[in-house]
Amino acid sequence: MDRFKRIFPALALCLLPLSYSEARQAQPCEDAMLQSLSAQLGQRGWSSPSENAQGPLVAAACKPWPDDPNLSVVTLAYQDAKNSSSPGDRNLNWLVAKVDTRSGQLRERYDDYLGEDSALVLDADSLRLDTARYHLAPGMRAFGVVVSSVARGASCPDAGSNDLLTLVVPKGAKLRPVFSTYLHAWTTVKGTSCVMDSDFQSEQAELTLAIAPTRSHGYADLLVSARVRAGQEENVLRTVSTTVRYDGSQYPFKQFATFWTREEQP
Template sequence: MKRFLNVRILFFAPIVLMGLGAPAALAGQNECGGRAAEIIRRAYPSATDADDGTLLFEGATVTLPKDDNADSDPHAVICRVWPVQPQLTLVAVPLMTEQSDSENEGDIELLVADSTNLKIKQRLRLDGLMSDDAVRVRSVAFDTARYQLAPGRTAFGLRVSLEGSSRANPFGETTLWLFSIESDALKPVLDNIVVGESHGEWDTACAGEFSETTRTLSMVASAKSAVADIVVTEKTTTSVNTVGTDNDCNSEDKTTAAKHQLRYDGSGYSVPKDLKRIE
């Protein structure tokens, strides 16, 4: 399966606090408010209309949201007014070059627009982020928890959730990227950390083993830098199911915890390989 991220900087962008399941930061995901078409026209003035209501731009298909339900189509445009800077609206545009039941190919372009006149202020294209096959992209969402690098410097997040189709070998994964606006350009500052993962192998009746990991990010003052460190708090629960003598399904759980500290190196936060999305 091809899953990769090459950052192609077109115009250019800092951070703080959530892992999996941040209701306030993730609620009300799609706030395009019927303005998605106008945003796309401004961002891609050469885009043309297709017969199915989508837009075509340089070989890629852009799907407009049918309503404000962000979970209705992971390939549709989503918008979010940035709470820390409500004069700005965050937009994620899936640019799909191939779509089928077996696989998809596509990028995401992040846009930062003026909330009033929809002028595009910054943009950043993330190559291959919508590409999948057996493990499908289930949802794309903005994370606007207060990821604060330093006073006056705050970043926003983008989460991409994947889901496998196998019942015998269930798999799910949510990955977080963080971005900030610096020198009037959009910049990635944290590349690809898995904040939620679940997988297992079982006989589809009872016997098997399952594992679930959640990671929460929080900002702490750095002893070595004016930019905050990120503490990643990790919790993993492993469950082993067995069939008892009375044919009941018995489960034995084991929970472990760990912490990781990520430090800003002047351009971003380095993520350990074992916390990253599987390529």
């Protein structure tokens, strides 16, 4: 199942502010870890992904698990060695997992695909792990994976988004996604982006996630907040928040959230 096809085909990706890109910390994977995972996944010939690398491992991130020094969390995007599709046309295998830090042995995992297209292209830095304190229930701590695209997108978009955050929780030997949304989005307020004399105006939002004190169906409610700015301005126009409640199987929420837009405001 390709959950990363765009909801609205006309949307393009918004460019992230430079300060955001610089704030990211490196999450490298040791070579021994990559070789262990490669063998378990039936692959070979992996090396750490880099900007100019053309190997089968497109992107990777590894991070210690805060609750247990013997465990790490990892995420990988890779294509089979016999597949030589070009960026933008690849159907990448996507792994999210907890592993034994020393051996690299898989403990809990989630497997999916990342189907590239005009709106989604990955490079070496496209995957990032989020191990914030997502304590959703007693003994239940989620972690997140952020997928960032470097695709050029549409040439004259009305809106756009990037940095898709997905939260996963354990279920036996598996991990399952329970929440997903883009962390950066923008939309047209007035005019047309490609017409210079259309008095074009846009707004962009940076979304953050927090754990609310209330619960639904045994899981903590999520508080999603958006800091909204006009175009590329630095000053925040408004901060808008909404509460998302677990329905027994997931947190129902739009990947391209609109609760922060003018049309949704009372």
